[in-house]
Amino acid sequence: MDNEHIYQQIEELVDLLNKYNYEYHVLDAPTVPDATYDRQLQKLRELEEKYPEYILSHSPTQRVGGEPLDDFEKVEHLQPMLSLNNAFNEGDIRHFDQRIKELTGRETVPYVCELKIDGLAISLVYENGIFVRGATRGDGTIGEDITDNLRTIPSIPLKLNTNEMIEVRGEAFMPQKSFLALNEHREKTGEQLFANPRNAAAGSLRQLDPKIAAKRNLDMYVYGVGQWTGDLNTQSERLDYLQQLGLKTNPHWKKCTTIDEVLQYIEEWTIGRPHLNYEIDGIVIKVDDLALQESLGFTAASPRWAIAYKFPALEAVTVLKDIELSVGRTGVVTPTAILEPVQIDGTTVQRASLHNEDLIHELDVRIGDTVVLKKAGDIIPKVVRVILDERTGDEEKYYMPDECPACGHELTHIGDEVALRCMNPNCPEQLQEGLIHFVSRNAMNIDGLGEKVIAQLFKEKLVTTIADLYRLDRDELLKLERMGEKSVSNLLSAIESSKSNSLEKLLFGLGIRHIGAKAARMLAMHFQTMENIQQATYDELIEIEDIGTIMAQSVIEFFKNDDVNQLITTLKELGLNMSYDGPLPTKANEENVFSGKTVVLTGRLEHFTRKEAGELIETYGGTITSSVSGNTDLLIAGERAGSKYRQAEQLDVTIWNEEKFMETINELQR
Numbered sequence: 001m002d003n004e005h006i007y008q009q010i011e012e013l014v015d016l017l018n019k020y021n022y023e024y025h026v027l028d029a030p031t032v033p034d035a036t037y038d039r040q041l042q043k044l045r046e047l048e049e050k051y052p053e054y055i056l057s058h059s060p061t062q063r064v065g066g067e068p069l070d071d072f073e074k075v076e077h078l079q080p081m082l083s084l085n086n087a088f089n090e091g092d093i094r095h096f097d098q099r100i101k102e103l104t105g106r107e108t109v110p111y112v113c114e115l116k117i118d119g120l121a122i123s124l125v126y127e128n129g130i131f132v133r134g135a136t137r138g139d140g141t142i143g144e145d146i147t148d149n150l151r152t153i154p155s156i157p158l159k160l161n162t163n164e165m166i167e168v169r170g171e172a173f174m175p176q177k178s179f180l181a182l183n184e185h186r187e188k189t190g191e192q193l194f195a196n197p198r199n200a201a202a203g204s205l206r207q208l209d210p211k212i213a214a215k216r217n218l219d220m221y222v223y224g225v226g227q228w229t230g231d232l233n234t235q236s237e238r239l240d241y242l243q244q245l246g247l248k249t250n251p252h253w254k255k256c257t258t259i260d261e262v263l264q265y266i267e268e269w270t271i272g273r274p275h276l277n278y279e280i281d282g283i284v285i286k287v288d289d290l291a292l293q294e295s296l297g298f299t300a301a302s303p304r305w306a307i308a309y310k311f312p313a314l315e316a317v318t319v320l321k322d323i324e325l326s327v328g329r330t331g332v333v334t335p336t337a338i339l340e341p342v343q344i345d346g347t348t349v350q351r352a353s354l355h356n357e358d359l360i361h362e363l364d365v366r367i368g369d370t371v372v373l374k375k376a377g378d379i380i381p382k383v384v385r386v387i388l389d390e391r392t393g394d395e396e397k398y399y400m401p402d403e404c405p406a407c408g409h410e411l412t413h414i415g416d417e418v419a420l421r422c423m424n425p426n427c428p429e430q431l432q433e434g435l436i437h438f439v440s441r442n443a444m445n446i447d448g449l450g451e452k453v454i455a456q457l458f459k460e461k462l463v464t465t466i467a468d469l470y471r472l473d474r475d476e477l478l479k480l481e482r483m484g485e486k487s488v489s490n491l492l493s494a495i496e497s498s499k500s501n502s503l504e505k506l507l508f509g510l511g512i513r514h515i516g517a518k519a520a521r522m523l524a525m526h527f528q529t530m531e532n533i534q535q536a537t538y539d540e541l542i543e544i545e546d547i548g549t550i551m552a553q554s555v556i557e558f559f560k561n562d563d564v565n566q567l568i569t570t571l572k573e574l575g576l577n578m579s580y581d582g583p584l585p586t587k588a589n590e591e592n593v594f595s596g597k598t599v600v601l602t603g604r605l606e607h608f609t610r611k612e613a614g615e616l617i618e619t620y621g622g623t624i625t626s627s628v629s630g631n632t633d634l635l636i637a638g639e640r641a642g643s644k645y646r647q648a649e650q651l652d653v654t655i656w657n658e659e660k661f662m663e664t665i666n667e668l669q670r
Helices: 003-026 034-050 090-104 176-188 197-205 210-214 235-244 259-275 290-296 357-363 428-438 451-459 474-478 485-498 503-509 517-527 530-535 538-542 549-560 562-573 585-589 610-619 643-650 658-669
Strands: 074-076 111-117 120-127 130-136 142-144 166-173 219-228 254-256 280-287 306-310 314-327 332-344 347-353 370-375 382-386 420-422 598-602 623-625 634-637 654-657
Touching (some): 120 219, 235 290, 254 259, 347 370, 347 382, 530 549, 598 643, 654 658
Antiparallel strands (some): 370 382
C-alpha cells in the first residue's frame, strides 16, 4: 500500500469513528453496535501504531494520552468570559425586561431561555475546524489551559463540520450517574468524597494527569461563542448552528416571545429540575436578537442583554456544634458556625457564616442550638434562625473574645463599625492573609505562590512578613514537600522579577484599607514615588480625582504606623522598585490621540494584556468599551481579531494593529 492510500485510509477511519462518537455522545442515537465501533477503532490503532507519522490530532485515539503536566499554563481568552447579573424573583425578571425595553425602544423583546448548568465554565478554540485549546473561565480574562483534560470528554468534538476559526463557550459537568459511581469508588478506597457534582467536575478537570480526568465520565453543553466572524441574526439560530457544527447544545432551551412565557419556563424547570441527570442552579435569559445584544453592550463586568435567574433559596435544619473565629488580612475577626453535616441541594454543609457579633446576639444563637440554614441563590449558606422549641437548656451562650484568637492582641471597634478588629500588624493570621493578597494577580503577581504554598512557608517559619519573601533560600525551599528544582527555580525567578513592578502594584499589594487597584494607580501616578506618598498630607490626597475623604484618611493612618514605614525601608533595601513607571499623570489632561475617544480592544495582544492596554488608554483620557458601535472612534486589533474587526470595517471605524498602538504609547511617554 502506498503512503497516500495509507493516509487516506486513516483519515476515513477517523472521520467514521468521529461520526459514531457524535451520534452516541451528542445525539444519544447510535447507528452501530458497540462491537462495530470497537472493531473499527482497533483497526485505526493498528494503522497508527505502524504509521505514527500519519496520526491526526483529531483522531479518537488522541483523546487520552500524554504524560502528566507539571502545572497548568495561564492563557488569555480571545474575548472576555464575563459573568451574569443575577435575578432571584419575578420582580427582578420583570425589571430586567422593562430595562431592556427602555434601552431598545421596543414594546416586545423575544428572549431565549436556557438551563443554567451547575458545572465549570469553559472556552474551546477551534482553528480550521480542529480543537486546539480549551481553558477555564479563571478571572474572565485569564484562564488555565486544560486542553488535554477537555480532550477526554467524548461530547467535545475534536473536529467540527467546518474549517473556520471559532471560540465557543460552554459548561463542563459531571452527570449524576457518574457522580454517584465516582463517590462509591472513593468510599471503597478510603478517599474523601466529593460534596457535589460541580466540585467533582472542577476537581476532575484540574487534574494534572489527563488519564484521571478521562475516567471521570464528564459531559458538556455549548451555549455561546466568544470570538467568531460568523453572521447569524439570533441566539436561537446560533444554538442551532453550533449543533450543526457537531457541538453539543442543551435540548431544553426555548424561545419566548413575552416575559410571561419566560416566567412560565422558569416555573416548569423549578418543578422539573430534580428529573434531570445533571445539576442546574437556575435559568439564563438572553435577548434573542444579536443586533440588539450588540447595541445593548456590556457593563464593566457583565452583558446588559442577559441575566441569570437563580432558583429559590434552600433551607436545612442541623445542630450548631461550635463557633470558630478567623482573622482576615485587614484584622476583621469573623465568626463561623461549625455544624453537624447536613445536605442542602446536594451539597454537604459543615460550616456557615455568622457574619459578626451583632448577628449572633440578634439571632440569640447558642452552641448546641438546632438552627435553620439558608442557601440564598446557591451561594455560601448562612444561619438564619434558631428553632427555640428544640432547646434543652444545655445550650451555651457565645461571647466574642476581647483578644485576637491568633495573636492575643486586644480587639477593638473602629468608629461605628460592627466588626471587631485586631490592630496588631504582626498578627500571624493577618500576615498570612496579607501575603496571599500581596502576591495576587492585581498586586505583585508572583506566580507559584498560591495559598497552599504560603501556608506551607508560614508553617515552616520561612516567612512571617512580606520582606521574608525576598529572603527565601533555595536550599530551604528544596526541603519542602512538593518543591523540586524546577518549581523552586520558577518561584525564585518570579519573586525576583516582581521587584521591578511599577509602584502601583506594590502600593495595592500592601493592603491599605479602602485602596483598590485603581486608587493605587491614581496615587502612584500623582505622587510618582513611595516617599512622596508617605509624606503626603490629607489636603494633597483629596485633591486627586477619585480619592475621597475615607481613602485619604486611610492612607494617612496607614503611613503613621512605624512598622509599615520600616517594612517599606526594608523592601527598598531588598531591591524593590519604589517609583511609578507608567505614563505621566499630566498626560491624561493634555490633548492627545486618545483624549475623549471611545476605544475597543479585540484579538490577542502580544505585548500587553487587555487590562494593561485599557489602563494605558484610560490614563491618556480615553474610554474603553467592549462592543463596536457607531460611537466607536478606534479599534485596536491584535491577532485573531474576529467579528469586532469586521464590524469596525463596516462602520468605517479607525483600526490600529498592536505595533501602531505601541508606537503611539511610546511617543506619548517621551
